[in-house]
Each structure stands twice: as structure tokens, then as C-alpha cells.
Amino acid sequence: MPNNDIILSVNHLVTAFDTEGGRIKAVDDISFQVNKAHTLGLVGESGCGKSVTALSVMRLLPKPAGVIESGQILFNNTDIASLPADQMHEIRGKRIAMIFQEPMTSLNPVHRIGQQIGEVFQLHFPEMGESDITTASLELLNKVGIPEPEQRMVEYPHQISGGMRQRVMIALALACKPDILIADEPTTALDVTIQAQILDLIQKLQQETGMAVIFITHDLGVIAEICEDVVVMYAGKVAETASVIQLFKNPKHPYTQGLLDSIPRLETPRKTRLNIIKGMVPGLTELPSGCRFRNRCPHAMEICATEPPPSMQVGEDHFAACYLHV
Numbered sequence: 450m451p452n453n454d455i456i457l458s459v460n461h462l463v464t465a466f467d468t469e470g471g472r473i474k475a476v477d478d479i480s481f482q483v484n485k486a487h488t489l490g491l492v493g494e495s496g497c498g499k500s501v502t503a504l505s506v507m508r509l510l511p512k513p514a515g516v517i518e519s520g521q522i523l524f525n526n527t528d529i530a531s532l533p534a535d536q537m538h539e540i541r542g543k544r545i546a547m548i549f550q551e552p553m554t555s556l557n558p559v560h561r562i563g564q565q566i567g568e569v570f571q572l573h574f575p576e577m578g579e580s581d582i583t584t585a586s587l588e589l590l591n592k593v594g595i596p597e598p599e600q601r602m603v604e605y606p607h608q609i610s611g612g613m614r615q616r617v618m619i620a621l622a623l624a625c626k627p628d629i630l631i632a633d634e635p636t637t638a639l640d641v642t643i644q645a646q647i648l649d650l651i652q653k654l655q656q657e658t659g660m661a662v663i664f665i666t667h668d669l670g671v672i673a674e675i676c677e678d679v680v681v682m683y684a685g686k687v688a689e690t691a692s693v694i695q696l697f698k699n700p701k702h703p704y705t706q707g708l709l710d711s712i713p714r715l716e717t718p719r720k721t722r723l724n725i726i727k728g729m730v731p732g733l734t735e736l737p738s739g740c741r742f743r744n745r746c747p748h749a750m751e752i753c754a755t756e757p758p759p760s761m762q763v764g765e766d767h768f769a770a771c772y773l774h775v
């Protein structure tokens with residue numbers, strides 16, 4: 450029975466790249482759900498497949514190397530993994546929008562900000578006239594907290610600060626009131642104060658519009674602050690999915706436990722070293738057999754080298770892919 454609270458359901462998604470060394474699976478059989486109006490955090494170390502997951506949902510994989518090999522991405526019960534490109538065009542940017550880590554690469558440096566916002570309206574609402582577009586653009590810039598929006602409209606991206614550029618990116622993403630906003634490390638390039646402002650802004654806009662947010666980060670502190678649900682990824686697989694409360698209170702996967710142990714805490718005496726997880730994420734061409742985390746895992750057992758561990762239910766809406774829980 451379809452669950453009406455779920456807006457996006459990723460089922461057994463496999464996304465691969467054709468490289469000189471052959472085909473590699475950057476995302477290998479992952480499943481997770483996004484609830485309406487909720488914020489889902491996607492967390493994991495660098496290279497674990499967070500951005501590839503986001504680009505798969507947006508159908509923006511680099512072509513021709515990147516392909517969705519199998520699996521489903523159900524958006525409102527339509528499988529967008531296999532949707533023809535022209536139909537995906539109707540959804541991308543309008544129903545599912547994304548903000549990227551480095552706004553300079555996704556804003557056009559030679560177009561004025563007003564023009565770039567106007568283009569989004571033109572593309573998705575061709576019936577809008579010029580003055581309507583100007584009014585809507587100003588309203589949008591106001592909404593994302595950009596002071597003196599009339600002035601900003603005629604400026605170029607390099608003329609405004611990084612924090613303001615990120616706000617422009619958010620304005621562009623929100624122009625069509627999407628059902629899902631994917632934010633891929635939208636604050637990592639910003640200083641801490643601006644980061645906090647951007648997080649507040651995303652949360653405020655989410656409350657107003659009821660959109661779902663997929664928030665990608667390697668920062669568990671950010672996850673704790675803004676997410677309801679969490680997916681922990683490791684080397685192209687999902688290690689654990691849980692509510693944010695369960696994940697912090699009762700982490701079940703040794704990888705999640707390691708990530709949590711590496712967060713600096715107030716009570717940690719200064720100058721003591723944090724418990725970082727030993728070793729590195731394996732490259733996709735040198736994955737160990739069985740569980741991909743086993744070489745770094747303090748609990749590794751014989752069985753871990755055999756087959757990849759299945760996802761096990763360990764609580765209500767709580768799953769971990771680990772033989773400790775089989």
C-alpha cells in the first residue's frame with residue numbers, strides 16, 4: 450500500500466560510471482525514503498556517494514559516463530529514474546530543485562542576477578510577463594533575506610559575497626516552489642555565522658512551503674540541528690537509516706558509531722585527540738569482499754568477509770546493514 454507521507458522513494462538504486470578502468474558503481478543498491486515536509490540528512494565521509502545520489506535523483510549525472518543502471522526513484526509514485534528526458538524536464542527545477550556546494554559554478558558569471566532569476570520563471574511559467582517576473586524576482590530575493598534587492602538584480606555574481614550568492618542560489622531553487630529541495634553541502638564554503646543564517650533560512654522557508662528537504666553534509670552537528678531523518682552512507686551503500694533521535698541515542702552501525710565518536714564535544718578536554726575512524730574509505734576499484742567497512746571496523750567478524758550485510762530492522766523505522774544485528 451502506498452504511504453501518503455512519502456514523497457520520494459529510492460529503491461535499490463545503482464548508479465555507475467564508465468571509466469578507463471571499466472565500470473564502477475558509485476551508488477550500489479541503495480534504498481531510502483523521504484517524507485513530505487521532513488528534512489532528511491544524507492551523511493558520510495567524502496566519496497561515499499552522496500552527490501551521485503543527488504545527481505541521480507535530479508537526473509543530472511555527467512553524460513555519457515554516468516548512468517542509472519537499475520532501481521527506482523519514485524517521486525509521487527512516478528519512477529523518474531526511467532522517465533523520458535522531456536518529461537524529466539518538467540520536474541527538474543520545478544518540482545525537485547537543488548542547490549550546490551559551490552554557487553559560483555552554478556551561477557552564470559556573465560549574466561546579471563535579475564536575468565538569471567527571470568530565466569527560471571520564463572522557463573517554467575512561459576505565460577508570465579516581464580513586469581510580473583520582475584515583481585516575483587524582487588519578492589523572492591526579499592524572501593531569502595537579500596537586502597536592497599533592486600540593486601542586487603542588476604549586479605553580477607562576482608559583485609556579491611559568498612553568503613549572498615548562496616542566497617541567490619536558494620532563491621533560484623525556490624522560484625517554482627518545489628516539493629523537494631536537495632541541498633548538497635550548501636554551507637561548507639561559508640563562514641560559521643553565515644552557515645547558521647543559511648540553515649535558519651532553509652528551515653524557515655521549509656516551514657512556510659511544506660517542502661521536503663534532502664540535506665547533504667559530512668557534518669553530524671548540522672544533521673542534529675536540522676534533520677528529522679538520517680541516511681548514513683558508506684562506500685556507495687547505506688549503512689544505517691534512522692530518525693535523528695535514534696541515530697544519536699542508539700547508533701547501531703559501527704560506522705555511525707565511529708562518526709559520532711569523532712564529533713568534538715564541549716566536555717572533551719582541549720588538546721585530547723578525537724577518536725577519528727582509522728583508515729580510509731576504500732576506492733571503488735579496491736572494495737573489500739563482503740562488508741565494505743570491515744577493514745576499519747572494530748567488530749569485524751569472519752562472516753563480514755563473505756557477503757555484503759543485508760539491511761536489518763533494528764527498531765521502529767531504524768535499519769542497519771551490519772552482521773552484528775542479524
Ligand SMILES: Nc1ncnc2c1ncn2[C@@H]1O[C@H](COP(=O)(O)OP(=O)(O)OP(=O)(O)O)[C@@H](O)[C@H]1O
Pocket residue numbers: 466468475493494495496497498499500501502511514515667733
Ligand atoms: N564523473 C565521475 N566519473 C567517475 N567517478 C565518479 C564521477 N563522479 C563521482 N565519481 C565517484 O563516485 C564516488 C562517489 O562520489 P560523490 O561525489 O558522490 O561523493 P560524495 O559523498 O558526494 O563526497 P564529498 O563529501 O566529497 O562531496 C567517488 O568515488 C567518486 O570518485
Ligand SMILES: [Mg+2]
Pocket residue numbers: 499500501633
Ligand atoms: Mg559531494
